Amino acid sequence: MWQLYQFPLCPFSRKVRLMLGEKGVGYELVRESPWQRRDEFLHLNPAGQTPVMVQGALALSDSSAICEYFEEVIEKAPMLGGDAAARAEIRRLVAWFDEKFYGEVVAPLMHERMLKRIVHRASPDAKALRDAMRQANAHMDYVDWLLDHRRWLGGPVLSLADLAAAAHISVADYLGGIDWRGHDQTKQWYSGLKSRPSFRPLLAERMEVIGPPAHYDKVDFGE
Amino acid sequence: MWQLYQFPLCPFSRKVRLMLGEKGVGYELVRESPWQRRDEFLHLNPAGQTPVMVQGALALSDSSAICEYFEEVIEKAPMLGGDAAARAEIRRLVAWFDEKFYGEVVAPLMHERMLKRIVHRASPDAKALRDAMRQANAHMDYVDWLLDHRRWLGGPVLSLADLAAAAHISVADYLGGIDWRGHDQTKQWYSGLKSRPSFRPLLAERMEVIGPPAHYDKVDFGE
Known part of the structure; x- marks a missing residue:
């Protein structure tokens, strides 16, 4: 199960969550307040920003990189369709x-x-x-x-x-x-x-x- | 022939030019100073930023969208390789x-x-x-x-x-x-x-x- 580090008003996490919802990818929310700059969170993403998605040893950060990743691995509900x-x-x-x-x-x-x-x-x-x-x-x-x-x-x-x-x-x-x-x-x-x-x-x-x-x-x- | 609107110190245009160079895509430079906010340029890209690439009726803007475009259409020298x-x-x-x-x-x-x-x-x-x-x-x-x-x-x-x-x-x-x-x-x-x-x-x-x-x-x- 993917874990998604975010806080309720993070617009970039919302973009990723809408994409995961459309594609039917399950995930568990982890509350993160990036302004607290937690060491463990900076270790996952040195840029210190939400969202970060973690599954096993794989940690994905940057919301565009995350969206492109799921567009590539999940065929259902293409969100970057066309030529x-x-x-x-x-x-x-x-x-x-x-x-x-x-x-x-x-x-x-x-x-x-x-x-x-x-x-x-x-x-x-x-x-x-x-x-x-x-x-x-x-x-x-x-x-x-x-x-x-x-x-x-x-x-x-x-x-x-x-x-x-x-x-x-x-x-x-x-x-x-x-x-x-x-x-x-x-x-x-x-x-x-x-x-x-x-x-x-x-x-x-x-x-x-x-x-x-x-x-x-x-x-x-x-x- | 593609036209690339840019100015010499635009880092986003440089990123695109390095990619085009590696892939062997030809282009003609058009000097643009985005801080002048020329109407014709804003018509090409309402965000008012360089680089913009134009060929015929197609105008591409946002440097990441441009790089992804050329990665998709030119197989040579993949710059987003791997899984x-x-x-x-x-x-x-x-x-x-x-x-x-x-x-x-x-x-x-x-x-x-x-x-x-x-x-x-x-x-x-x-x-x-x-x-x-x-x-x-x-x-x-x-x-x-x-x-x-x-x-x-x-x-x-x-x-x-x-x-x-x-x-x-x-x-x-x-x-x-x-x-x-x-x-x-x-x-x-x-x-x-x-x-x-x-x-x-x-x-x-x-x-x-x-x-x-x-x-x-x-x-x-x-x-």
Whole structure:
């Protein structure tokens, strides 16, 4: 049985868990708070980041390397399908959410709303939160635009691009950073993802001390 | 013929160029300064980052997506070889250099020594430079350690891990951020890479206004 080291609001662990859920790979969760920099965890992954997956002597880290690994070893539910150009487009979008959306939206929200509370015992900075929410809105416009042109974010079928986007958006939404008004296409796409069996367990989890808004785990946004 | 949009000190473009060189893929360079945020370039890649590769109607962006693309379509000189676990280890190390080494070493060096000069017309901050060089030294210790245990960074054969590491180290070295003393294993490994035909053209290029140290393009470090 694989062990997956993570904490409930880690967007990269969520991406991996959505992929494992779609592919039907079983795993056991191990709670890890990477900001504590535990020696045993740094030994598994010297980069000090979640997720890490361990089975026997094999320890995999870096969420993209983990996703590519399971795409290679588990044929079921391909998440990087199509020809080389289609796969390049899916990977481009995964990088978009892992780097750009994470850096501009999720990381500042996590810093202000989670790490300041848990680690630094400080109050969130109102301007940083406003900036992150403004960036989130621009990203949601881009997702709207993609969905105007395609059935799913990366092309005609569900792919790792959708899972990466949903993972990051779900953490931003938990932290109150998403204003859904005016993003009907994205809302409909996200509602479909929320109802998937791979997503349900993630939406049921809570980070200690911090609660999500009321609409967070509701497929219909509570409307 | 592929066109590759880049500027001489872009480490991600260097990684792609090393891979194309090893695989024997021809391309034409197009100079792009992403900090100018040209409309036509943003149309090719809304993330606004180099490298971008264009051939006919196909535009590829994100350096990892580009490398995976050419690994899939060109069989020659595999750079992600081995079984799934070996490939995961190569990808983990590529991410290490693209994210951690870039974020801690290359990005601050580029900001202080290149962007401040070209864009902001400001002087570099001595403390930021010292911090980047200290981080570089810790990374070089890690590379030494890897090379104590393996023939190449990712395992027994040359891989994308070596190309990514060499790409980022070469930009840090150009900007005077690497102190090679005490890193004999890494120096010997890097010397071998410097002498490869895929690396020679990169080492011959210069960024306007900024020159590299004397040892930069010498296979024997001028010793």
